[in-house]
Amino acid sequence: MKVLYAEDEMQLSVAVTEILKMEGFDVTPVYDGQQALDALDKDYFDAVILDIMMPKKSGIEVLEAMRGSGNHTNVLMLTAKATVDDRIAGLTTGADDYLAKPFAMKELVARVQSLIRRNSDYRHSVLHYANFELNSGTCELKTDKGSLRLNNAEAELLTFLVHNADKSFTARQINESVWNGKESPEKAELYIFYLKNKLRQIHADANIQIAGDTYTLCEEES
Amino acid sequence: MKQQDLAFYGEFAPKLEEIQALLMNEIQSMLDSISTDSETAVAEHIKCRIKDADSLREKLRRNHLPETARSGLMNLSDIVGARVITHFVGDIYTVVELIKRNPRWRVEQIKDYIAAMKPNGYRSLHMLLAVPFGVGGIDEINIEIQLRTIAMDCWASLEHQLKYKKDIKNTSLIVEELKRCADEMASTDLSMQTIRDLINRR
Numbered sequence: 001m002k003v004l005y006a007e008d009e010m011q012l013s014v015a016v017t018e019i020l021k022m023e024g025f026d027v028t029p030v031y032d033g034q035q036a037l038d039a040l041d042k043d044y045f046d047a048v049i050l051d052i053m054m055p056k057k058s059g060i061e062v063l064e065a066m067r068g069s070g071n072h073t074n075v076l077m078l079t080a081k082a083t084v085d086d087r088i089a090g091l092t093t094g095a096d097d098y099l100a101k102p103f104a105m106k107e108l109v110a111r112v113q114s115l116i117r118r119n120s121d122y123r124h125s126v127l128h129y130a131n132f133e134l135n136s137g138t139c140e141l142k143t144d145k146g147s148l149r150l151n152n153a154e155a156e157l158l159t160f161l162v163h164n165a166d167k168s169f170t171a172r173q174i175n176e177s178v179w180n181g182k183e184s185p186e187k188a189e190l191y192i193f194y195l196k197n198k199l200r201q202i203h204a205d206a207n208i209q210i211a212g213d214t215y216t217l218c219e220e221e222s
Numbered sequence: 223m224k225q226q227d228l229a230f231y232g233e234f235a236p237k238l239e240e241i242q243a244l245l246m247n248e249i250q251s252m253l254d255s256i257s258t259d260s261e262t263a264v265a266e267h268i269k270c271r272i273k274d275a276d277s278l279r280e281k282l283r284r285n286h287l288p289e290t291a292r293s294g295l296m297n298l299s300d301i302v303g304a305r306v307i308t309h310f311v312g313d314i315y316t317v318v319e320l321i322k323r324n325p326r327w328r329v330e331q332i333k334d335y336i337a338a339m340k341p342n343g344y345r346s347l348h349m350l351l352a353v354p355f356g357v358g359g360i361d362e363i364n365i366e367i368q369l370r371t372i373a374m375d376c377w378a379s380l381e382h383q384l385k386y387k388k389d390i391k392n393t394s395l396i397v398e399e400l401k402r403c404a405d406e407m408a409s410t411d412l413s414m415q416t417i418r419d420l421i422n423r424r
Contacts, residue, residue: 138402140402140405145338146337146338146339147339147405148405148406148408148409148412149402149405149406149409150409151409190416190417190420193416193419193420194412194413194416197412197415197416198409198412201337201408201412203337
């Protein structure tokens with residue numbers, strides 16, 4: 001796992017680099033904002049740690065440039081002034097997490113690990129429920145008895161239902177929660193029926209139950 | 223039947239043609255019992271055929287059986303076969319029920335590769351039927367009806383064509399991609415079935 005670490009305090013940089021290496025990370029230390037941008041241009045990283053207060057370019061400026069150029073690598077901001085404004089500035093620019101100095105080394109390591117885990121969750125997560133699995137990368141829905149390919153909207157809906165299994169939702173709530181209200185309750189209803197039939201077809205031990213105008217994903221023997 | 227097939231099947235040929243005609247007529251009248259209106263017809267089309275001599279010989283050879291018509295009739299179940307292509311998945315099971323109830327034959331076996339697809343993605347429902355024969359000391363033979371949707375048929379015919387091209391590179395990639403296509407088409411089949419159910423409910 002490759003980590004870029006931008007920090008101008010030399011002593012701190014040496015200590016943090018050493019500890020991250022001991023935890024198995026491949027760390028590239030840089031010492032100002034410009035070096036950080038150069039490194040990001042040349043190389044791929046799984047996570048980036050940026051100090052806010054740095055010479056040449058601040059952590060916020062580096063982050064702005066990264067996001068502006070379409071780089072969405074997860075970023076952890078380190079801030080000396082742990083003021084609320086500072087933290088908000090980092091998060092609104094697109095930081096994924098922040099840590100106030102002084103920090104415990106253990107916490108830094110845990111937060112970097114959490115950032116990287118989010119990457120892999122996003123890229124190829126396989127969701128399991130009852131006896132079926134849904135691969136979010138390929139939209140393949142399968143059990144050991146059958147498989148089907150869902151379209152994106154179906155996969156999004158099923159992912160939501162798995163994360164909220166046993167809870168009941170109306171078509172309107174589904175449209176709001178899954179598609180930010182951009183589709184329609186009618187579409188949510190139709191897609192529920194698609195998924196009901198598709199779960200049955202692959203012999204899933206799960207069903208979307210309909211009670212009045214609410215829908216609930218539950219385990220149910222096929 | 224072609225000249226070479228007539229020669230191969232010999233004394234059995236007239237009876238086989240009779241069974242083929244019976245199969246075609248029975249299926250057509252069962253379908254007509256549901257609807258004679260082309261707008262709501264269950265089947266897109268039906269086909270019947272008698273296995274040609276070359277492919278029968280080839281299949282017997284593969285199974286280490288004597289390469290004669292008699293051996294084929296005694297051991298194989300698809301000498302006479304029909305294929306019913308439906309619009310929707312649900313229609314297949316409607317037709318299965320009608321075939322089960324028909325007194326002209328006895329259902330020997332149902333292989334539902336829709337509920338349990340083959341590993342390569344093949345989906346279809348096969349019914350083995352025993353029909354009276356009574357020629358050359360053979361009392362009855364097995365015949366086969368395959369039922370599938372247009373989408374399943376579309377996939378199966380493409381897969382069939384590719385199977386006989388021996389020089390395809392990236393075989394494992396092709397196999398994997400064909401399976402993905404089958405899964406996508408099956409998914410679409412179910413979406414269309416669901417849409418029809420919703421329309422009919424209203």
